[in-house]
Amino acid sequence: MKPILIDFPEEFYTKRLFIRKPMPGDGKSVYDAMQASLPELKLWMSWALNEQTEQDVEANMRNAHAKFLTREDLRFHLFNRETGGFIGSSGLHRINWDVPKFEIGYWIDSRLSGKGYMTEATEAITEFAFTELKAKRVEIRCDQVNSKSRAIPERLGFTLEGILKNDSLSVDGVDLRDTCIYAKIKRKTRPF
Numbered sequence: 001m002k003p004i005l006i007d008f009p010e011e012f013y014t015k016r017l018f019i020r021k022p023m024p025g026d027g028k029s030v031y032d033a034m035q036a037s038l039p040e041l042k043l044w045m046s047w048a049l050n051e052q053t054e055q056d057v058e059a060n061m062r063n064a065h066a067k068f069l070t071r072e073d074l075r076f077h078l079f080n081r082e083t084g085g086f087i088g089s090s091g092l093h094r095i096n097w098d099v100p101k102f103e104i105g106y107w108i109d110s111r112l113s114g115k116g117y118m119t120e121a122t123e124a125i126t127e128f129a130f131t132e133l134k135a136k137r138v139e140i141r142c143d144q145v146n147s148k149s150r151a152i153p154e155r156l157g158f159t160l161e162g163i164l165k166n167d168s169l170s171v172d173g174v175d176l177r178d179t180c181i182y183a184k185i186k187r188k189t190r191p192f
Contacts, residue, residue: 003071003097008132010068014124017087017117018079021068026077027058029086033109040110044146046171071097078108078121087117090125092133101137102129106152113148122152126184136186143168144178153182 011020031054034041041048052060067073075091088108095102104125108118122140129135142149144163154160160182167179 003095004069006071006097006133009128012124012128013081014120016081017121017124018081018084019076019090019121019124020079022061022064022075022077022089024058024062024065026061026086027054030061030077030089031057033086033088037107037110040113041107042171044143044149044171045107049171071095074102076121076125078117087112088121090118090121092125092129092138099136100133101139102133102135103139103141104129105140106149119152119155123156126156130184130186138184140182142180142182143170144180150180150182156184158182158184 011018013019031052034048034052034057038048064073064075068075073091073093073095075089075093077089078087079085080087086109088106090104090106092102093105104122106118106122126138129138140149140153140158142153144150160180162181164179164181166176168177169175170177
């Protein structure tokens with residue numbers, strides 16, 4: 001089946017979160033969270049180094065919405081269930097529908113960091129991938145020195161499958177970095 005024809009829920013809930021696909025109009029909330037979080041985001045996210053206007057971010061939201069519909073990339077926005085406030089962004093990226101396998105990425109509004117929201121979201125998105133998308137593999141890749149990012153897969157029981165030495169450059173392009181690869185897999189149900 002072609003990925004564009006795969007139907008699955010476009011929103012779901014956890015105890016504290018409302019998780020849904022990006023929508024036109026999300027730009028302002030995302031922009032505000034990005035601006036408040038730039039000092040931390042610039043350490044790990046290359047896109048945070050580029051100056052962006054609120055209109056740039058809104059255009060990105062509309063592009064992400066379109067990619068969600070075509071199943072090229074499944075970004076999710078995280079909102080507080082009680083207040084409706086934007087918390088952060090996560091999603092299933094670098095998709096291989098043939099396996100199927102996905103990579104989870106994430107960032108949080110720094111003002112809300114340390115409250116367990118991203119761990120809760122990552123656990124729910126992992127379950128969503130296995131249950132709704134029939135994933136056989138879900139990965140989280142992160143810089144070895146990004147202790148906050150590494151803590152999430154470690155808390156959730158992902159296996160550290162390896163560390164790729166000198167795999168990338170730091171966001172500023174100055175230093176070589178190592179990449180940790182964490183994964184959860186669905187065991188094969190039949191021998192090959």
